[in-house]
Amino acid sequence: MEKKTTFNRWTVGILFAVPQLILIFTFFYWPAGQAVFWSLTLQQPWGGGNIWVGLDNFISILEDPNYWDSVTISMIFAAISTGLAMAIGLILAALTDRQLRGSKFYRVVLIWPYGIAAPALAMAFRFILAPEAGLIAVVNQWWPGIWDPGLNGADALASVIVAFSWKYIGYNFIFFLAAFQGIPRSLIEAAAMDGSSVLRRFWDVQFPLVTPTIFFLLVINITESFQDSFGIVDIMTSGGPHNSTNLMVYKIYSDGFKGLDFSGAAAQSIILMLLIILLTIFQFRFIERRVHYR
Numbered sequence: 001m002e003k004k005t006t007f008n009r010w011t012v013g014i015l016f017a018v019p020q021l022i023l024i025f026t027f028f029y030w031p032a033g034q035a036v037f038w039s040l041t042l043q044q045p046w047g048g049g050n051i052w053v054g055l056d057n058f059i060s061i062l063e064d065p066n067y068w069d070s071v072t073i074s075m076i077f078a079a080i081s082t083g084l085a086m087a088i089g090l091i092l093a094a095l096t097d098r099q100l101r102g103s104k105f106y107r108v109v110l111i112w113p114y115g116i117a118a119p120a121l122a123m124a125f126r127f128i129l130a131p132e133a134g135l136i137a138v139v140n141q142w143w144p145g146i147w148d149p150g151l152n153g154a155d156a157l158a159s160v161i162v163a164f165s166w167k168y169i170g171y172n173f174i175f176f177l178a179a180f181q182g183i184p185r186s187l188i189e190a191a192a193m194d195g196s197s198v199l200r201r202f203w204d205v206q207f208p209l210v211t212p213t214i215f216f217l218l219v220i221n222i223t224e225s226f227q228d229s230f231g232i233v234d235i236m237t238s239g240g241p242h243n244s245t246n247l248m249v250y251k252i253y254s255d256g257f258k259g260l261d262f263s264g265a266a267a268q269s270i271i272l273m274l275l276i277i278l279l280t281i282f283q284f285r286f287i288e289r290r291v292h293y294r
């Protein structure tokens with residue numbers, strides 16, 4: 001029988017919960033409340049208080065075509081980067097789980113990318129994908145202008161996607177490998193005795209059993225793609241060229257700290273939070289139906 005911890009006095013439980021409640025209030029509820037307040041007021045850039053404007057900030061943002069371009073770019077970035085990071089992480093985990101020669105070494109090395117800070121990662125990829133040096137320079141000599149993130153918006157977005165995906169491959173690899181190792185070997189051996197090939201065993205046995213992990217990582221990766229891409233964009237492209245990599249999270253920074261539009265940036269942060277919430281609800285409402293928990 002499972003043992004449950006009980007307290008004779010309810011104050012003991014409250015004391016254990018107070019530190020966590022203080023952290024949540026300090027680092028989430030209080031900043032979120034301030035953002036809501038600023039989004040409904042006009043914050044003076046040089047002080048002087050707030051002027052109540054209601055929903056005018058939201059209306060101004062939603063009427064701005066540049067903002068909708070940022071939303072579109074962010075959706076494209078989230079879809080492609082999530083797909084790449086999860087697909088490659090799944091394949092690498094499946095190969096490592098087969099315990100091939102050197103699998104223990106790969107198991108350690110493939111986790112390292114996630115431990116690299118985003119600015120350092122962005123700086124490295126900025127040099128790796130530079131059109132004037134390295135392999136890319138050789139390619140540009142054969143096909144001049146085929147790759148230039150400084151001038152071509154599609155190339156700039158592709159470079160940011162590659163850098164972000166590379167970082168989260170290691171994160172996804174950890175969870176996928178744990179999911180594969182949790183599958184009973186008897187199931188895989190039984191499928192092998194029935195004559196199933198490696199790919200057939202993966203698709204019919206292993207893949208359905210790791211769908212809960214796939215769903216979990218899908219939610220996490222999409223959420224992180226909207227929030228954790230700022231450092232990479234800031235170092236590699238600074239939102240350019242021609243706003244082709246001006247993601248929603250970077251636009252909040254540029255409008256708020258560079259343009260001194262604090263109220264508009266606060267309203268954008270509220271919209272971004274609502275968008276993430278809606279995407280999460282959509283995933284739990286429709287995608288979770290395909291998950292096999294048993």
